[in-house]
Amino acid sequence: MSQQTTIRKLAELVNTPVEKLLVQLAEAGMKFSGPDQVVTSIEKVKLLGFLKRAHGKADPATAEADAPAKITLNRSRKQEITVGGGGKAKTTVDVVVRKKVTLLRVDNGTGAPPTDERSEVLRKLEESRQRNLDEQQRLAESDRLRAEQIERTRREAAEAEAARLEAERVAKAASEPEVEVRKPAPGGHGRPAPRAAEPARAPVHDAKHKTRGSHAMVAGPEDDDRASRFAGQMHLSAADRARRGAGAGRGKPKGPVRRQSDQSRTGSGFMRPTAPVRREVAIGETITVADLAQKLALKGGDVVKALFKMGVMVTINQTVDHDTAVLVTEELGHVAVRAEGTTAEDLLIAHVEEGQGEKVPRPPVVTIMGHVDHGKTSLLDYIRRTKVASGEAGGITQHIGAYHVQTPKGVISFLDTPGHAAFSAMRARGAKLTDIVVLVVAADDGVMPQTIEAIHHAKAAGVPLVVAINKIDKSGADPSRVKNELLAHDVVAEEFGGDTQMIELSAKTGDGVDDLLDALGLQAEVLELRAVPTGRANGVVIESSLDKGRGPIATVLVQGGQLQKGDYVVCGVQYGRVRALFDETGQQVQSAGPSIPVQVLGLSGVPDAGDDFVVVEDERLAKDVAQQRDAKRRESRLVAQPGNRMEDILAQMGDGATQQTLNLVIKADVQGSVQALRDALTGLSNEQIRINVIGGGVGGITESDAQLAATSKATIIGFNVRADASARKVIENQGVDLRYFSIIYDVIDQVKQIASGVLGVEIREEIIGTAEVRDVFRSSKFGAVAGSMVIEGVIRRGKPIRVLRQDTVIFEGELESLRRFKENVDEVRNGTECGIGVKAYNDVKAGDKIECFERIEVQRTL
Structure with missing residues (x-):
C-alpha cells in the first residue's frame, strides 16, 4: 500500500514553508484546513498549473491537457541490522527496502469546462496579439512612406543634375565652330558632297537608356541602385563623376576586366625614388643590432651580414659599441651622429636641485667594523638592549643591520657590518655611508686581517676612526698590545700624541660603553653634521631582499629631506610608490628624516645594495628614469666583447687553451650576500679554472633558476634559501648539482678546493x-x-x-x-x-x- 502525501510532507519536498503552501493552495481554489490533510495527485497537478500560469510559463488553456497521465514514485528505506553474537564477532548489515508506486490520473473523458478566469486570460491574450499586429502594420507603413520620400528626393536631384549637364554640353557645342571635312564627290569637280542627316538623339531621361558616358547615373529608379549612389554628390567634378559612374549602372562584364590607374589624375601612385635615401642615425654609447636595423630601415639580417663582413660576430639581440655602430652605418651608406644625453636624467637632476633648502644639525651615522668574533654585534646589542647576535648563524653577522637608538647623548644611527673577508664590498659601502667608524678590536686577540682591512676602508672614505678595545674583562686582555699593533697601521692613540680616540670597554658587562658614547658625541660635534630636514628625500640603499608576502623590501638610510608614506621614489633601476615604512623594531612609521634607517615597501623590484634613491614629484618621471637606467645597464652588459671577434676566436682555437670553466648560479636571502658571494667566488679563478657566476638573485630557488643551471651545466648555490617544489623536480630530472649553505666559510672553502685542484674529504x-x-x-x-x-x-x-x-x-x-x-x-x-x-x-x-x-x-x- 502506497503512502499518502500530506501538505506538510509536500512542503518539505519542495522546500517551502507550510503556511506559504497553504496560501498557494487557497489561491489555486483548493481549501485546506490544516497541514496534515492529504493532497491527491490531481490537486498537485492543479497547483502546478496555477503556479505556471502565475509566472507566465504555461498556457492556461492547455494546462489541464498537459497534466501527466501517470506518475511513478520511487521510495527507499535503509535500516541497519546487527548479525552475530554468542561469542562471534558482530557484523552490521545495511538493509535497503525499495518501493515503486505508480499513480494514474482519473479522467472522466469529458474535459473540464473553461472557467471565467481562463476566458479572461484568453481574451487579454487576444487583445495583446491584436495590438502588436496593429503596431507592426503602422511601423511598416511609416517605413514605406519614408522610403518613398527618400526615393523621390533622390530622383529629383538626379534629374536636376542631368538637366544642368545637358545645358552645359549644348552651350559648349554652340560656342565652338563646326569644322567639316568634305571629300570631292566622284565627278563632282571639288564640290562638297551633301551631308548625311544626323540620327535623332535619344532622350536624356529615358529609363532604359544605357550610355558609357558620364550620364549613367541618371537612369530610372527601376535600375540597379549602384548606378545612383553618387547622384547626390554635387561637389564632385565632371571628370570624377564620369570615372565613378562609368559602368556603375551596368552589370558585371562577362570578360576579364583590366584596371588602369591614372596616377597623374588621382595622385595616389607610388613614385620610386631616383636616388638612394641617406638617413641620419643617432647612436649612443651602445646600441643593439635590432635597434640599429630599425633606425636604418633595414632587416636585421642585413645588418648582421654587414657586421660579419667586418669581422664582428654578433646576433641580432647583441649590443655593439659606438665605434662599431658608426662603421657599419657608414658602410651601409648612411650618416651616424652621436645621440644626446638622457633627458630624464637631466630632469631628475634639476628636480633634485629644486628641493634643496636650509641645513640643520642631524644625528651621526656610526658604522661598527672589526674582525670576526671581536664583539661588534654584542656591543651594539648592549647599546640597543636587544638580542641581535642570537638571530645570526653561529653569532656571525651575515647582513648589514641598520638601527637608530635614543641614547643619553642624543640619537645615533648605527650600521653593523659583517666582519668576514668576503663581505669586503659590503663594508666598503658601509664606510661610504657613515660619518664615524668604530673599530672594535678584541683585547685578547689583537689586530687581525679584517681589522687592517677596516682601517683601509675608513681611510679611503676619509671617515674619522674611533677604536673600541673590547673584552677587557677577560683574563688574557692586553689593551697596550692592541695600541702598539695599531701604530704599525698609522692609527695613533691620543695618549701617544695622535688624533684617534681609543676607548677600553666590555660589551658583556657594559664597562666603558658610556665613554664610547661620549666620544661619538664629541666627534659628531667636531664634524658639524648638517642636512636639509624637509623637502624631497634622498639617500642610499643599505640592504634589499624579496619577501614572498610583502614583495621587494629595501632598507634605506635617509641622508636628506623627509621620506614619507606615499612618495614616488627612483631607486637605481627600480621605481615605485612608498606603500609602508618600518623602523628596525618592525613598527610602522609615517616618515623618516635625515640619518634615520627605515624599510621601504612598494618598489617595482629588488634594488642593488648601494644604489641611491631620490623622491620625485610624479610616477611618470620615476618610471622614465628607471627605464632609461635599466636600458643603459642592459646595453652595457650585452656589448660584444673583443673575444667575439672572428680573429680572436681563431686565435684561441690555435692556442688550444684548456682552461676549465665552473658555472655557478647563486641565490641568497638578501642582495648583499649575493654580491659578496659573487665577488668572493670569482676572485678564486686561476689559470686552470675560471669561475663564472652566470646568474643570481634574491629569494628562493625557482624553476627558472633550475632551468638556467641545467642548460648551462651550472651548480646552484643556495645561501639561506631553498628550492620550491617545481625547481626540485627540474633538479632531480636534469641531474643539476644543488648545494645548500648557511655560513659563507663553507661556500668559499668548497669552491676553493675545487678551483685549486685539492682532493680530500668533502x-x-x-x-x-x-x-x-x-x-x-x-x-x-x-x-x-x-x-x-x-x-x-x-x-x-x-x-x-x-x-x-x-x-x-x-x-x-x-x-x-x-x-x-x-x-x-x-x-x-x-x-x-x-x-x-x-x-x-x-x-x-x-x-x-x-x-x-x-x-x-x-x-x-x-
Whole structure:
C-alpha cells in the first residue's frame, strides 16, 4: 500500500514553508484546513498549473491537457541490522527496502469546462496579439512612406543634375565652330558632297537608356541602385563623376576586366625614388643590432651580414659599441651622429636641485667594523638592549643591520657590518655611508686581517676612526698590545700624541660603553653634521631582499629631506610608490628624516645594495628614469666583447687553451650576500679554472633558476634559501648539482678546493626529510610542540634540523622530542603525522617547514 502525501510532507519536498503552501493552495481554489490533510495527485497537478500560469510559463488553456497521465514514485528505506553474537564477532548489515508506486490520473473523458478566469486570460491574450499586429502594420507603413520620400528626393536631384549637364554640353557645342571635312564627290569637280542627316538623339531621361558616358547615373529608379549612389554628390567634378559612374549602372562584364590607374589624375601612385635615401642615425654609447636595423630601415639580417663582413660576430639581440655602430652605418651608406644625453636624467637632476633648502644639525651615522668574533654585534646589542647576535648563524653577522637608538647623548644611527673577508664590498659601502667608524678590536686577540682591512676602508672614505678595545674583562686582555699593533697601521692613540680616540670597554658587562658614547658625541660635534630636514628625500640603499608576502623590501638610510608614506621614489633601476615604512623594531612609521634607517615597501623590484634613491614629484618621471637606467645597464652588459671577434676566436682555437670553466648560479636571502658571494667566488679563478657566476638573485630557488643551471651545466648555490617544489623536480630530472649553505666559510672553502685542484674529504649536507607544521600545541615540558606531517623523506631523532618559513631559513638547531601520539619514536617516515619539539625555539608557526638533515663525508675522486 502506497503512502499518502500530506501538505506538510509536500512542503518539505519542495522546500517551502507550510503556511506559504497553504496560501498557494487557497489561491489555486483548493481549501485546506490544516497541514496534515492529504493532497491527491490531481490537486498537485492543479497547483502546478496555477503556479505556471502565475509566472507566465504555461498556457492556461492547455494546462489541464498537459497534466501527466501517470506518475511513478520511487521510495527507499535503509535500516541497519546487527548479525552475530554468542561469542562471534558482530557484523552490521545495511538493509535497503525499495518501493515503486505508480499513480494514474482519473479522467472522466469529458474535459473540464473553461472557467471565467481562463476566458479572461484568453481574451487579454487576444487583445495583446491584436495590438502588436496593429503596431507592426503602422511601423511598416511609416517605413514605406519614408522610403518613398527618400526615393523621390533622390530622383529629383538626379534629374536636376542631368538637366544642368545637358545645358552645359549644348552651350559648349554652340560656342565652338563646326569644322567639316568634305571629300570631292566622284565627278563632282571639288564640290562638297551633301551631308548625311544626323540620327535623332535619344532622350536624356529615358529609363532604359544605357550610355558609357558620364550620364549613367541618371537612369530610372527601376535600375540597379549602384548606378545612383553618387547622384547626390554635387561637389564632385565632371571628370570624377564620369570615372565613378562609368559602368556603375551596368552589370558585371562577362570578360576579364583590366584596371588602369591614372596616377597623374588621382595622385595616389607610388613614385620610386631616383636616388638612394641617406638617413641620419643617432647612436649612443651602445646600441643593439635590432635597434640599429630599425633606425636604418633595414632587416636585421642585413645588418648582421654587414657586421660579419667586418669581422664582428654578433646576433641580432647583441649590443655593439659606438665605434662599431658608426662603421657599419657608414658602410651601409648612411650618416651616424652621436645621440644626446638622457633627458630624464637631466630632469631628475634639476628636480633634485629644486628641493634643496636650509641645513640643520642631524644625528651621526656610526658604522661598527672589526674582525670576526671581536664583539661588534654584542656591543651594539648592549647599546640597543636587544638580542641581535642570537638571530645570526653561529653569532656571525651575515647582513648589514641598520638601527637608530635614543641614547643619553642624543640619537645615533648605527650600521653593523659583517666582519668576514668576503663581505669586503659590503663594508666598503658601509664606510661610504657613515660619518664615524668604530673599530672594535678584541683585547685578547689583537689586530687581525679584517681589522687592517677596516682601517683601509675608513681611510679611503676619509671617515674619522674611533677604536673600541673590547673584552677587557677577560683574563688574557692586553689593551697596550692592541695600541702598539695599531701604530704599525698609522692609527695613533691620543695618549701617544695622535688624533684617534681609543676607548677600553666590555660589551658583556657594559664597562666603558658610556665613554664610547661620549666620544661619538664629541666627534659628531667636531664634524658639524648638517642636512636639509624637509623637502624631497634622498639617500642610499643599505640592504634589499624579496619577501614572498610583502614583495621587494629595501632598507634605506635617509641622508636628506623627509621620506614619507606615499612618495614616488627612483631607486637605481627600480621605481615605485612608498606603500609602508618600518623602523628596525618592525613598527610602522609615517616618515623618516635625515640619518634615520627605515624599510621601504612598494618598489617595482629588488634594488642593488648601494644604489641611491631620490623622491620625485610624479610616477611618470620615476618610471622614465628607471627605464632609461635599466636600458643603459642592459646595453652595457650585452656589448660584444673583443673575444667575439672572428680573429680572436681563431686565435684561441690555435692556442688550444684548456682552461676549465665552473658555472655557478647563486641565490641568497638578501642582495648583499649575493654580491659578496659573487665577488668572493670569482676572485678564486686561476689559470686552470675560471669561475663564472652566470646568474643570481634574491629569494628562493625557482624553476627558472633550475632551468638556467641545467642548460648551462651550472651548480646552484643556495645561501639561506631553498628550492620550491617545481625547481626540485627540474633538479632531480636534469641531474643539476644543488648545494645548500648557511655560513659563507663553507661556500668559499668548497669552491676553493675545487678551483685549486685539492682532493680530500668533502663534508656535504644531505636533507633526509621535510615535515610541514599543521598546528602548534603548548607543552609545559617542551614548550611549543609542532604538530606536523612528514611530506618528504624521514625525520630522525638526533639529527640537526632547520626551520623554514617561505623557503627561507629562520632557525637552525636540533630536535628535542619526536613523538607519535604519546610514544617517543626514533624516526617518522613520509605521510605520517608526528609531534616535533624544537630545542630552544618557541616561534614555530603553522605553515612552517622543519627540515631534517645530516652531514656526511664524501671522498673526492677524479
